[in-house]
Amino acid sequence: MSDPCVVIGCGSHSASVISIIESVGCYEIIGLIDVAEHYDLDEQKSGYKVIFNLDELLNNPDKYQHLNCFIAIGDGGIRRSVYENLKKLKFKLPNVVSNNAFIDRTVDIGDGNVIAHRVIINAQVKLGSNNLINTGSIIEHHCHIKSHIHIAPGAVICGGVAVSDLAFIGAGSVIIPHISVAENSILGAGSVLVTNIESKKITFVGIPAKAQIK
Numbered sequence: 001m002s003d004p005c006v007v008i009g010c011g012s013h014s015a016s017v018i019s020i021i022e023s024v025g026c027y028e029i030i031g032l033i034d035v036a037e038h039y040d041l042d043e044q045k046s047g048y049k050v051i052f053n054l055d056e057l058l059n060n061p062d063k064y065q066h067l068n069c070f071i072a073i074g075d076g077g078i079r080r081s082v083y084e085n086l087k088k089l090k091f092k093l094p095n096v097v098s099n100n101a102f103i104d105r106t107v108d109i110g111d112g113n114v115i116a117h118r119v120i121i122n123a124q125v126k127l128g129s130n131n132l133i134n135t136g137s138i139i140e141h142h143c144h145i146k147s148h149i150h151i152a153p154g155a156v157i158c159g160g161v162a163v164s165d166l167a168f169i170g171a172g173s174v175i176i177p178h179i180s181v182a183e184n185s186i187l188g189a190g191s192v193l194v195t196n197i198e199s200k201k202i203t204f205v206g207i208p209a210k211a212q213i214k
Helices: 013-024 054-059 076-088
Strands: 003-008 027-034 048-053 068-071 203-205
Touching: 003 013, 003 054, 013 027, 027 054, 048 054, 054 076, 068 076
Parallel strands: 003 027, 003 068, 027 048
Antiparallel strands: none
């Protein structure tokens, strides 16, 4: 029998998360939960409708705690807030890993992670919680990926890299071995990072990637 679950978030990313959940084959998606105060019960993604909003879920934990919750929100700050609120109320936040992703047996993993199709996470990686690891991205051996991070499609993180909370690693970007990435920083799509990002809330772009001056 499949476990009931909900997808939290109604943006375009929810369709990708639905695809990942469906690939696993052990969950029944009850519907979508909108994070907005005003929501549309006719809205749907991949055939699943909005059933209520986040306030309804958080205000009635006893009614809904049997549901597995998967967060489909791209923005790291919003995703962290939703995750922390659900965690306080003891909702179930399992990891969901596509059936064609590879996660090495030695990976130390938290909860609430969404790991997409064709992802590779190699040996001795430490992966925190509530991360979005998007399609075809690679995390090599001995990396430390903290929490609330969005790794976009096709990104390659080489061995021994440390990525701090709330970072965004752009599509098709590359981080060479033993680099560190500061909290809440951004690596632009297609960039190659060859030096540490040491300051919070900074954007690096280009080949090699350099700090973007505002």
